């Protein structure tokens with residue numbers, strides 16, 4: 090595994106499985122009475138958030154704290170970022186503070202790549218523009234594996250604004266690596282023109298793919314896309330690409346419904362679907378912490394085999410290896 | 417008397433020749449060792465290629481307004497080091513070169529700098545705002561004698577305004593140089609729309625946004641019988657349209673940049689904004705079509721689109737970084753690599769595409785882009801095609817370092833540049 094987690098495309102199959110297995114173990118440990126591990130004691134994790142995303146920030150913060158890392162939240166609001174300090178200068182400041190990992194959320198695609206050139210610690214992409222959100226894809230895969238028992242051969246349908254979705258990009262690369270079959274469903278306007286180069290199928294007919302889907306992942310659609318003429322109206326979008334009870338009935342009995350949140354109830358998903366037994370939406374949030382713990386653990390020097398082995402994290406603190414070693 | 421004897425230079429790559437220069441003119445060309453006039457200073461040019469001084473139709477000198485990025489002095493020094501003897505200074509300065517006063521200021525600064533002639537380009541519309549014609553006639557009649565007009569950086573997207581501009585400058589043999597970019601199709605655009613933009617999540621810049629304007633303006637140029645020049649052609653489709661327009665006999669010319677002849681959008685993979693440029697880097701298929709178009713003459717010439725930017729404009733996230741690359745000091749080497757090394761053109765054709773034709777398009781054919789012959793102005797370059805070295809931006813005379821070729825090995829080295837008999841570069845170094 091690389092020193093950074095910037096793109097899901099950078100993960101090998103072994104990397105991805107290692108993260109999911111480690112997350113599984115950490116999730117089990119979290120069920121103990123005292124769910125805190127000493128693994129990253131003395132290490133500093135900075136949450137550098139240029140976009141408001143309380144849920145993702147809290148998820149990373151909880152993950153780092155459960156591994157006993159020191160957490161610094163550096164948000165665009167109330168910091169020098171708002172006064173226009175450049176990303177480079179901020180990076181140099183974080184470097185001087187001795188950040189071992191920087192978790193960055195940014196509205197510009199590629200900001201984590203730039204940051205990685207300016208800091209020595211590990212960079213974790215917590216969502217960059219319309220590029221990627223790899224920990225979301227990892228927690229989605231984790232959730233699918235927990236619910237359905239496997240990933241290889243799984244038929245996953247992702248529906249919505251693919252063009253602008255960092256969740257879709259990360260899921261396409263990761264699920265492809267993990268051996269799942271991905272089908273993207275969207276109006277043609279919300280698919281990249283070069284979609285034919287991605288390792289997935291494409292359909293404009295949502296209902297027709299549902300009977301052959303093990304997983305349906307609904308993406309948030311922003312109202313402003315209507316003003317930009319990507320589709321005529323929210324109503325028409327919902328009718329053609331939304332998931333309601335009637336459409337959900339087309340799914341095989343075992344199939345699950347996912348959504349990375351935050352949802353637009355009544356737009357891409359109806360309330361009865363979101364709250365149904367098929368829905369994994371609440372689980373996804375809980376699984377997010379375990380997956381992010383696994384990512385921080387592995388990037389900051391935990392070894393494969395996991396924190397539960399070799400004496401166990403509840404016992405001695407594993408000596409953190411230097412960042413940069415291959416997993 | 418200011419006299420030079422250049423011994424044994426291969427004129428346009430042909431047999432070794434002695435070139436005698438006296439008082440700004442070439443006074444004799446003779447087979448090597450047969451020069452009849454024994455002039456003042458002697459340059460041993462054994463093995464070097466002699467080319468006419470290069471002519472750039474598209475340079476951003478940034479002065480007035482952004483002297484932190486470049487000045488007329490530093491930009492023309494860069495030009496001389498790249499083998500150029502005249503550059504066309506684009507109008508998107510601050511203030512905009514949309515009046516006789518500003519174009520004369522730039523023209524005068526060029527005369528004072530002395531490293532290369534500076535031919536100002538006038539804005540088409542007042543303030544580059546695309547709503548009202550600038551005083552084109554006043555700029556034409558000024559000391560700068562502007563003949564080329566461009567809103568470069570902005571497209572003259574209003575079809576009626578473009579038609580009027582094309583028509584209006586016919587009165588003084590002017591030419592409108594269009595930056596072909598349909599604005600609605602490129603809102604927020606960052607990178608060529610294709611596989612890379614899709615993967616990187618960068619807003620796509622479709623080829624059609626360029627081609628639609630190229631096609632429209634070719635039709636307009638025909639309709640009003642005017643001269644149109646297309647700046648920095650970047651797509652295979654544009655080459656096709658221009659080839660078609662030329663086959664009709666329409667007065668359309670075009671340029672391509674060295675970077676579009678050599679680089680593709682694959683370089684954006686790491687989000688380094690040094691590769692962010694307008695128009696964007698395209699695909700390998702586009703590069704192949706541009707090379708073919710330049711070789712067969714569909715694209716008339718190479719123009720650098722030298723666009724210097726201070727470091728802080730590039731050391732940022734991709735989406736907020738400035739568009740543009742420097743080019744003057746690497747253009748000849750890049751074209752050598754893309755076109756000559758590949759066997760697509762020879763040195764005589766390179767001289768045609770980098771000197772004679774751009775001079776004609778810029779309406780400077782009486783003074784620049786002249787043949788290397790007795791009686792002609794002694795504006796020429798001596799070029800060593802042998803060395804292959806990595807480009808070192810720190811060694812550049814430009815005030816800016818945003819070259820996409822940093823660390824890349826390119827062939828060739830400019831050894832000397834003469835402007836009307838006076839060396840501006842000798843032994844690869846700036847004179848004075």
Ligand SMILES: [Zn+2]
Nearest residue numbers: 568569595647
């Ligand atoms: Zn331009």
